[in-house]
Amino acid sequence: MLNISFNSVNRHVDRDCLPSLRRVENRRSGNVLLRLLTIFSILFLISLFLPWTQHIRATGQVTALQPNQRPQMVQTIIGGQILEWYVREGDLVEEGDTILRLAETKDAYFDTSLLDRTRSQVMAKEMSLQSYQSKIDALANQMEALRESGRLRTEQARNKLQQARLKVASDSMDLEATRLNTEVARNQYERMEELYEQGLKSLTDLENRRVTFQQAQAKLISAENRLLASRNDVINAQVELNAIQAKLRDDLAKASSERYTALSGRFEAEAGVAKLENEFSNYERRTDLYILRAPQSGYITEILAAGIGENLSAGEQVVTIVPANYQLAVEIFVRPIDLPLLNPGQQVNIQFDGWPSIVFSGWPNTSYGTYSGTVVAIDRAINAGGEYRVMVAPDDSEEAWPEALRIGSGASALVLLKDVPLWYEMWRKINGFPADLYVPAATTAPAAPPKIKVPK
Template identity: 30%
Template sequence: MSTAVHDRPTAPAETRVPPLESVLPALELVHTPRLIRRIGWVITVVLILVPLILAFAPWQQNVAGTGRVVSFDPVKRQQAIQAPIEARVKRWFVVEGQRVEPEQPIVELEDNDPTLLERLQQEVKALEDRIVRARERIESLGLQIDNLRLSRQNTESAARERLRAAEQNVEAAKKSLLEQDAMLQQRKLNYERQIELRKSGVTSQLELEVAERDYKSAEAELGRREAALRSAERSMLSAQAELSRSVADADAVIRAAEAALASAKGDLASAERELQPTLVRRNRQQAQFVTAPVAGTIHRLLANAAEGGALVKAGDRLAVIVPDIIDSVVEINVSGNDMPLLRVGAPVRLQFEGWPAVQFVGWPSVAVGTFGGRIRLIDPTDDGKGNFRILVEPDPSDRTPWPSANVLRPGVRANGWILLETVPLWWEIWRQLNGFPPTVPEPKA
């Protein structure tokens, strides 16, 4: 069996395609140079690598707020100068924008009643004279009471001495009476014995008569001594009564003097009590010149002195003064959502209005024209709208001091950023996208 072999057609030889530049010469004119292609590749790589590198760059978390410059001392803040009395504005000694020193006259007031001050002076003089007389009376009554107490003591001592003497006389009379009674008993026995002996004829009539005479004499003497005892007892009772009467009289006189002293003290207290409001009224009326309470600048004049002068009441505002600030702070309001993240002493970056600045929030170290501060005070409660006030003072460790007082005047607005923790940039972006709060710094021990 034979196999037929068929010849296959041979492929034509490969034909080389010429370059397009040779076919189309115009393409040579729009050809991209090799340098440009390399630059493009570099830019592409940079655009890819830079976001990746920045994602791990450190980012400073912060809480933003706005506020203004104020004085930390409330006395050094803007304050109103008020009228101390009801009067008429006579003339001003200052103009708006003028700087004043403490106790420098600001305005002169004129009372509507020109004789009121004179009457108040007379009333004060009368009350002062009344006080002087009351004090003199108190001093005199005090000396009188001391003398009365001394006199009472002497009178009582003398009366007690007389009573003691009367008591001694009574004791002596009692002793003498007892002695005489014993003698009487003895002579009675002798008389009775003489009677018996006479009956027996042992004694004579003369001896009996002598015994009888002695007995009667002793009996009479006993009566006299009894009378002397009764007299001594009456004298003792009289001395006791005199002692009680003299003490009672002296006490009554002392009580009367003490009552007069209490009345004089009451008069003194009443006069002093009446003098105080009168002095206040007089001093207010004498305050015709209202002076500057502190050193500062007159901000506004609120009363007119022309056409007879404006009538003002006590407490009306006459002018507004802005004291010189020594201890400047920035008052910043922050949201209540950020308040738990704040702490006293936390660092703050400040940008003052009108001061050229370039602020990089996440990189405060490269910011230009901002100033360092730290939190000095955080209000314990909000302002009624959910915002909290913080006071920021200069940071002594910052190399850039705050502007001078000529630039940093009260009321200059400021932007503030309270610095928190440093985190990677990707973390901050992820936190912002998810609405998480910033990282709270750990409190220092």
């Protein structure tokens, strides 16, 4: 009671009969409040020096770590008409299992014996190629025979030419001998004629010397004729040799031309064989593509084209397959201002949609329902939303991620940074300063790039 009025009621109130009033008046509320304020102030001051973990908040979704483990669309390579389905949504298929069977829709492939007829064309073209090769071999043998025959005939003509030259030499020597004999016979005739005029020789002796001289002249003319005939034989032998060589060159040129024609035909036949074999391989491969098979083991999640008899175009998406075995990861998206604070190997606390959790941002060790991850990759280019994508893989040293987790589930992440006092974090937030640059110890030394084994 304040007792500020002159009309006090204290003398009219019997406090012995009012124990509640007596307890209220005896209560020291001010002292208790002062003690509580003091205790809370001390606790607040102490809490300012508690450690606080700086962090970056980001959202994302669950995906697969390896690109071949993510959901994929199975497409048709060729166009066709659906004949029969072998799977339904939710089925587990192994690699190579049949998904559906197609029928041909192009009239160019309607022939049921297309492969056999194409193979027959290939065989016929190969026989044509063999014929060209046989002709080429025969022409090569013919050219070799022509060269051998020409060599022998040329040698024979050269021998004949040499014989003619030797005969010219022999006839030249005979001509010189005959010319000497004729000169001697003339001298003898002239001396005999002088002696006859002097009366020392008879007419008979003179006539004998005349006859001898005339015979010598006849022999000289005959020797000159033989020399001219021998020289003519040399010229004929030379002409014959040149004719043989010219004919040989002409025959070789003709055979070579025919051989090159056969080679051209063989090359065209080879091109035809290659083209037909290519067509045959394409037809054979197209026949295999009528069956659409699973590219890998997984679950059929969505069938996009379901009707029997429905026509599909080349490259059209048919079903979606989620791989049966995959390694989960989380892709989160961070702002460009936070990108310099991220490094591979950095620890991340993840909260998955559908899993209850209690998160204390500054004290990750006290959070409940969160899972640990590690930054494994950071995109080098910004996406259309103005953010950078960061891949986070499970941390093998911490608790495993839930088995029921599915690709596409939402996730929110806290990328843990440096540990600072709470007062420093409050001062940073008030002033709008960015978080401190933090590099994990695991990333101080760059890891060696993984070795990739290239198949032969």
